[in-house]
Structures are given as C-alpha cells and as structure tokens.
C-alpha cells in the first residue's frame with residue numbers, strides 16, 4: 168500500500184512526525200498510539216483496558232478516520248497477542264489493514280474456539296528486522312522478549328524522524344538474547360522512545376491496590392482460560408517479578424522433586440515461554456507433561472518444531488481433557504478436536520496410577536475440585552504460575568479455600584512479562600534517544616528517577632512531535 172500524497176509543508180520542509188497516545192499514558196493496558204505525517208496516519212496497537220470485562224464494549228479511540236470523519240489510517244500494527252493490545256481490533260472498519268506477527272495471529276485464531284482469541288483477518292505479518300512501508304511510514308519490527316509469543320517492538324520512521332515503540336518488553340525471559348541484541352545492535356538514530364513501564368511503581372502504593380483486584384480479562388469460561396493479558400506484572404512480589412524464566416524452571420523442578428503426588432501447574436496457555444519452562448522442569452524431575460486441549464491447540468499454532476506439542480516428536484507430552492473442555496467440544500460437535508489427540512490422552516485412572524510421574528500444565532483451574540474429589544491430588548500440589556492478583560478474585564478465593572480444606576499445598580512459581588526498571592534503563596542507554604515518553608504504566612512520574620531527565624510524560628489525547 169502506498170500513497171501519492173505529498174507530505175510537505177508550505178516551505179517545502181518535510182511534514183513533522185506527530186504522535187498522540189489515545190490510551191496507556193497513565194494506565195497498564197488498553198494501549199493505542201496514533202502517528203501522523205501530513206495527512207497520513209498510522210495506529211500502533213488497539214487494546215482493550217484491563218479494567219474492562221471480556222464481554223464489555225469499549226468504544227474505539229477518537230483517532231482520525233476511525234469514525235466516518237477523516238481519511239482512514241493506513242494501517243493498524245499490533246505489537247503482540249495480549250488483549251490489552253488488540254482487544255478493540257474487531258470493532259475496526261474492515262477496510263483498515265491490520266498487521267501482526269504470524270505466530271501471534273495463529274495463536275489468537277486457535278484460541279477463538281476456547282473463548283479467548285479472535286481472527287484478526289490480518290493483511291500482513293511482522294518479521295524481525297524486516298522493514299515495510301505504509302505511505303510515508305517505514306515500520307521495522309524488532310522481536311521482543313515478552314510473555315506473549317511472537318511479540319515485537321516497532322521502529323517507525325517518517326519525515327526524517329524516528330520513534331521506537333517498545334510494546335511490551337523484558338530482558339529476563341526465554342528470548343533474553345533478543346533484548347541483548349537490541350542493545351548491542353540498536354537502530355540509529357532513535358529520536359524518541361515510547362516506552363512501557365509496567366514495573367515502575369508509585370512509592371506510596373500499597374499492595375492491596377484496587378486497580379490490581381479489578382484487572383484481568385474474564386471470559387464466560389472463567390479465568391483458567393482467560394489469563395492471557397498483561398496483568399502479570401502488577402502487584403507481583405519483587406522477589407518473584409525479578410526471576411528469570413530459567414530460575415523459575417530450576418525452582419519448579421525442585422518443587423516437583425519434593426512432591427510425591429500429582430502436580431498441577433496453573434498458567435496461561437498463551438504464555439509459551441512458561442510452557443517451555445514447565446516442560447524443561449518436568450524433564451529435570453523425570454516426569455512427563457500433561458496439557459489440556461486448549462494448551463495443545465496453542466502450542467500447535469506456534470508452528471515451531473522447538474515448542475513442546477502433542478505429536479510423535481514429543482513422547483513425553485500427553486493430554487488430559489478437563490470436564491469443561493469436554494463439554495465445550497461436545498456442544499460444538501467438533502469431535503475432531505479430541506480425535507486428533509486420542510492416542511495421547513490420559514484418563515483419571517492413569518493420572519492415579521502415574522501420579523508421581525506426571526505434571527499437568529495449563530487451563531486446569533476449574534478441574535481442581537474434580538481432581539480433589541477423585542483423590543488424584545493426594546500427596547500432590549498445585550503451582551500458581553500466573554499473576555498473583557487473580558488469586559484475589561472470586562475464582563482464586565474459591566481455589567485457595569478448596570485446597571486448604573483438603574490440605575493441598577499452593578506454591579507460586581512465576582516471573583513478570585515486563586522489564587525491570589534496571590533493564591528499561593539499559594534499553595534507554597542502548598538506544599540513546601532524545602526523549603522517553605511513558606506508556607503502559609501506572610507511574611509515568613517514576614521513570615525519571617531511573618531513566619533520567621529525558622523523560623517527557625504526555626497525557627492521553629495530546630499531540631506531540633518526535
């Protein structure tokens with residue numbers, strides 16, 4: 168796609184690159200950024216706020232051309248598959264092209280049947296360090312280490328100026344090498360960074376923050392299917408938030424070895440880094456991994472042979488289908504969903520026989536009462552491997568009560584999907600921008616203490632120049 172419009176000012180100077188954040192200047196989630204060069208506009212992310220329920224309708228931001236006024240944006244580029252970055256995309260006029268990573272798009276399509284995805288009908292895919300143009304904008308994606316698979320930061324250049332939009336990023340996950348490569352081989356020049364700051368906290372904030380207990384995207388199927396958002400860093404105890412995925416792996420392996428019975432790891436199926444972490448810990452403890460139907464679909468959707476999946480290539484991966492998913496398959500009539508994993512399915516009698524040799528991973532929260540009732544968790548443990556704020560929600564409270572009544576341990580093994588303040592400071596030092604503009608943060612005023620006086624917060628809806 169291209170335009171022939173001349174983006175030049177009256178004096179022949181190139182038009183400036185202007186930006187406004189529609190949402191996210193002072194909240195975690197709901198990211199939406201609009202860029203303008205002359206008459207042309209481009210949108211980065213079109214997220215739903217974390218405070219909105221899954222089925223709640225949130226209006227599109229008042230960006231140019233998203234209603235009946237103004238020329239349509241040249242495209243919407245979505246950084247990754249968390250709902251607080253794509254959630255309003257289904258409401259976009261269908262003539263606006265959407266771009267996202269191929270793996271991210273396929274995961275969201277696979278998740279649709281299970282109530283936590285979407286078919287974005289994307290016009291094109293993002294590839295690491297492969298630039299593409301939309302009118303006057305040149306967009307270069309940079310693979311980002313994040314708890315969502317196939318996540319990108321986005322460099323956007325127009326009119327001789329360049330903006331680096333981090334999306335969500337960290338340096339302590341399984342793709343930490345991508346973060347280090349960005350620092351070692353950064354784009355240049357970067358005039359401004361629009362930088363996430365999930366891990367920045369206001370100093371006087373207490374742990375029982377209301378925003379935490381209200382966040383999270385719930386589906387009708389409950390949080391065990393739905394924990395695929397960015398809430399994972401908010402409120403995590405610092406000692407958990409700063410672990411690497413490798414450290415989570417080591418600690419989980421120790422828990423598995425110390426437990427004689429069945430272990431169930433409750434996690435977001437779309438957190439592929441965590442799937443790999445748990446698989447590796449499972450092997451360290453000489454157990455086999457058992458996943459649910461939803462997790463099996465997500466793992467397959469990555470299309471990557473290095474991701475554990477239900478196939479002959481992965482003899483130590485099995486399937487146990489929780490009741491809620493069996494009901495969903497039955498009601499849909501899509502029995503091929505169970506047929507294609509039938510050779511790898513385990514049933515309660517096998518979980519009982521092999522309890523000390525198995526680890527269940529994925530969307531099993533709603534299945535815990537059944538497992539307790541069947542006596543399958545005797546001498547076992549449940550591992551919470553998600554944002555701990557979900558434990559304060561009614562479903563989390565019910566889980567804790569049920570485990571306590573049966574004297575079953577609940578152990579936390581988790582780390583954040585978002586960079587520590589230290590790594591954010593390293594990012595700024597590596598990219599050497601003129602200014603840093605906060606986004607995806609509850610504490611824009613806290614950046615400067617770590618990042619320095621080049622921080623310039625802008626409120627939602629305000630245009631600024633790169």
Ligand SMILES: [Zn+2]
Pocket residue numbers: 247249313315335396397584
């Ligand atoms: Zn995210």
